[in-house]
Amino acid sequence: MTKQRKLIRTRLPILLSIAVPFLGVGVFAQSRVSNPLLTLDGSGVLSTYSTRGQIDVNNAFFQNLGTNGRTCNSCHVSSQAWSVTPLGIKERFAVT
Numbered sequence: 469m470t471k472q473r474k475l476i477r478t479r480l481p482i483l484l485s486i487a488v489p490f491l492g493v494g495v496f497a498q499s500r501v502s503n504p505l506l507t508l509d510g511s512g513v514l515s516t517y518s519t520r521g522q523i524d525v526n527n528a529f530f531q532n533l534g535t536n537g538r539t540c541n542s543c544h545v546s547s548q549a550w551s552v553t554p555l556g557i558k559e560r561f562a563v564t
Contacts, residue, residue, distance in 0.1 A: 499526045507547040514549055
């Protein structure tokens with residue numbers, strides 16, 4: 469492994485762990501998020517890409533359409549590849 473690759477492998481997770489929280493703030497503070505949306509999970513970096521140029525957070529996925537005060541994004545989050553995982557459910561349960 470070259471020295472440059474080693475630096476990237478060791479420093480990229482640190483840089484992303486600092487940057488990702490700010491991306492999450494952007495999801496709720498703006499109507500659109502720039503491409504790609506990068507988030508971290510246990511396996512590395514996840515990337516969400518929209519062919520429309522930006523990710524529209526005003527669409528139905530991010531809107532409260534029911535009576536429980538939640539959106540699809542309440543459970544299907546980018547840091548879990550837009551899926552629902554047992555760990556994610558456990559974490560949400562623990563903070564409520």
